[in-house]
Amino acid sequence: MEFPFDLNALFPERISVLDHNLTSGRKALGRPDPRHQISAVIDELGKASAKAQQLAAPITSAAKLQSNRHHLYLLKEGESNGGRGVAVGFLKVGYKKLFLLDQQGAHVEIEPLCILDFFVTENLQRHGYGLELFSYMLQHKRVDPVRMAYDRPSPKFLSFLEKHYDLKESVPQVNNFVVFDGFFRDRSAAQLRKALPKKPEGEIKPYSLTEREVVREEQKVLPWPFVRHTLPPLSPPVSLPSQYTRSQSVNSSPSHAPPGPAPPRGLQGPHPPRPVPGELELQGQAYQVRPQR
Numbered sequence: 001m002e003f004p005f006d007l008n009a010l011f012p013e014r015i016s017v018l019d020h021n022l023t024s025g026r027k028a029l030g031r032p033d034p035r036h037q038i039s040a041v042i043d044e045l046g047k048a049s050a051k052a053q054q055l056a057a058p059i060t061s062a063a064k065l066q067s068n069r070h071h072l073y074l075l076k077e078g079e080s081n082g083g084r085g086v087a088v089g090f091l092k093v094g095y096k097k098l099f100l101l102d103q104q105g106a107h108v109e110i111e112p113l114c115i116l117d118f119f120v121t122e123n124l125q126r127h128g129y130g131l132e133l134f135s136y137m138l139q140h141k142r143v144d145p146v147r148m149a150y151d152r153p154s155p156k157f158l159s160f161l162e163k164h165y166d167l168k169e170s171v172p173q174v175n176n177f178v179v180f181d182g183f184f185r186d187r188s189a190a191q192l193r194k195a196l197p198k199k200p201e202g203e204i205k206p207y208s209l210t211e212r213e214v215v216r217e218e219q220k221v222l223p224w225p226f227v228r229h230t231l232p233p234l235s236p237p238v239s240l241p242s243q244y245t246r247s248q249s250v251n252s253s254p255s256h257a258p259p260g261p262a263p264p265r266g267l268q269g270p271h272p273p274r275p276v277p278g279e280l281e282l283q284g285q286a287y288q289v290r291p292q293r
């Protein structure tokens, strides 16, 4: 993907790790703030990724990256485009609090590192760039792919995981996150909290709403102050995600929220606002509700 500016000046490394500051932490001395152009690159890649996955709207954008504690690994080819470089693709990861079913079908609450979005530009797919990004991230995060959760992986991504990491047997879930055999192995009790006391009136729903669901819900949300008046009474989040949505955990852990004031969009999404802004009470537990991605 080409841009009308020099990507090599924006991204000195072949793979850049971007966070909510939209930088990899280093700012070139004497140069103007590069965030505007970095945002343009992220936004274009996010749109292309959504298109490739037939999503209704991008789940990756500069604004979403700024409002979440995610990491985005961006790969460039520096030589192309007359030496200005091209953006090859990206991989976005983040921690999510999930309710999952273990091998025995028991509900557990866990906060693994999740693959949230992954894209290599169409004409460069199947050239090993995806593997380059993925293995860089594994080293950077010091994580084993079997210990990660995958947010509604596409058929191409499933094929990728099987080919490169021999991940094929998944543990059935009732949400769209995929975890593979070995995910629950050797986890400490502290890592695997038994999820949620059962409500007397029914089953626990160990759902984790998809990020794609959130994108869809964001499109439906009415502007403030109408939200507060039109939402139904508080109830647990619902349902399995639809075809064109991407997973959102029930919430992001407060410990992973970026510093600074919570953006007003924090009250959007499928959950009605609580008396304490930004918090959702779910079956007796309070959680921070943040916009995803």
Ligand SMILES: CC(=O)SCCNC(=O)CCNC(=O)[C@H](O)C(C)(C)COP(=O)(O)OP(=O)(O)OC[C@H]1O[C@@H](n2cnc3c(N)ncnc32)[C@H](O)[C@@H]1OP(=O)(O)O
Pocket (backbone or CB within 6 Å): 049, 052, 053, 115, 116, 117, 118, 119, 120, 121, 124, 125, 126, 127, 128, 129, 130, 131, 132, 150, 151, 152, 153, 154, 155, 156, 157, 159, 160, 161, 163
């Ligand atoms: C949680 C999520 O993010 S789900 C969304 C994943 N992203 C997408 O589906 C967007 C479109 N696809 C892509 O961007 C890329 O194909 C990626 C990111 C999945 C993989 O990146 P690539 O650079 O193509 O991967 P890389 O070259 O390292 O590995 C190739 C392997 O990936 C898989 N793969 C890549 N493209 C395809 C394809 N068109 N059809 C089937 N499998 C594919 C195959 O296993 C392939 O091995 P093979 O060529 O021997 O069959």
